[in-house]
Amino acid sequence: MPITTLDPVTALVVIDLQKGVVGMPLAAPIAGVIERSVALARAFRARRLPVALVNVAGAPAGRTDRQRVSRGAWPADWAQLAPELDVQPDDLLITKYTQGAFHGTPLDMLLRRRGATQIVLTGVATSSGVESTARAAYEHGYNVTFAVDAMTDLGAEAHAYAVDHVFPRFGEVGTASDVLAKLASIST
Numbered sequence: 001m002p003i004t005t006l007d008p009v010t011a012l013v014v015i016d017l018q019k020g021v022v023g024m025p026l027a028a029p030i031a032g033v034i035e036r037s038v039a040l041a042r043a044f045r046a047r048r049l050p051v052a053l054v055n056v057a058g059a060p061a062g063r064t065d066r067q068r069v070s071r072g073a074w075p076a077d078w079a080q081l082a083p084e085l086d087v088q089p090d091d092l093l094i095t096k097y098t099q100g101a102f103h104g105t106p107l108d109m110l111l112r113r114r115g116a117t118q119i120v121l122t123g124v125a126t127s128s129g130v131e132s133t134a135r136a137a138y139e140h141g142y143n144v145t146f147a148v149d150a151m152t153d154l155g156a157e158a159h160a161y162a163v164d165h166v167f168p169r170f171g172e173v174g175t176a177s178d179v180l181a182k183l184a185s186i187s188t
Contacts, residue, residue, distance in 0.1 A: 003145055003174035006182045007118040010145075011050035011092075011111050012040050013137075015101060015123030015130050017085060018055040020078030026124065027159050028152035034084050036150035036176035037122040041085060043183050050114045051091045052107060055079045056129065058097035100132030108140055118143035120179050122150035127158040127166075134170045144171030147179050 014037050022030045044051050057079040079095065081087060092110050094101055101107050111119070119142050121130050130151050137144050146167045153159035167173050 003172045003178045003182055006120075006145070006179070006186055007116075007143060008186060009049065009115040010044075010118040010120060010143075010183075010186070011052060011114070011116040012044040013052045013054060013101060013107075013119045013121050013123075013133060014041065014085065015054050015121065015133055015151075016056050016125070017053075017082045017123055018078070019080045019082065020075065021056070021124050022082055024154065026152045026154060027156040030124075030152065033122070033124070033150055033152050034082055036147065038084050038086070040120065040122060040147060040150060040176055040179060041091075043180055044120075045088060045090070047183065047186055048090075049186070050111060050116055051088070052094055052101070052111070053081055053085055053087060053091050054094040054096060054101045054107075054123070054129075054133075055081055056097070056099075057095050096129075098132070099128050100136045101129070102133060102136035102140065111142075116142070118145065120145045120147055122147050122176070124152055125158070126151045126153040127162040128153070131162050131166055134167065138170040145179065146171055146173045147176040148173055149175045149177075
């Protein structure tokens, strides 16, 4: 479903745009993903709307078919947010240890305290961190919007599948420009 509206208190949630992730081989050029996420963050901040910058600093225990890098094996600056995000004092800084940004973090509480009823998602990886966060946001009762040109995945197929088949079940799908156009209608 195309983006129809943004609630008066909509939050931007940026997933895993951090040194260790943006340096990985990704399906879409990361520079464009970062650029569009930064444009959204600036616009949200200008309207005094919440901006949550999420990084991942670990992984849950449990066996999987994919080999994981243990937390101690990551470089010390692996979880450092991309400097282009220009962290501001009012930004919500969320560190997660699972794929999604809600489980085990204060994200839901911080968004509710600010009156947020909707989130716009950007970041990496489309079919992992972004999708997991979207599922939890939907289950928490938030309206969910995806700025799909401000996200990417390790593989083009995974990105396309999430955008075309998964995201429409949890929210509205559009571009960063679509979000910016709707954002212009929110009073400051």
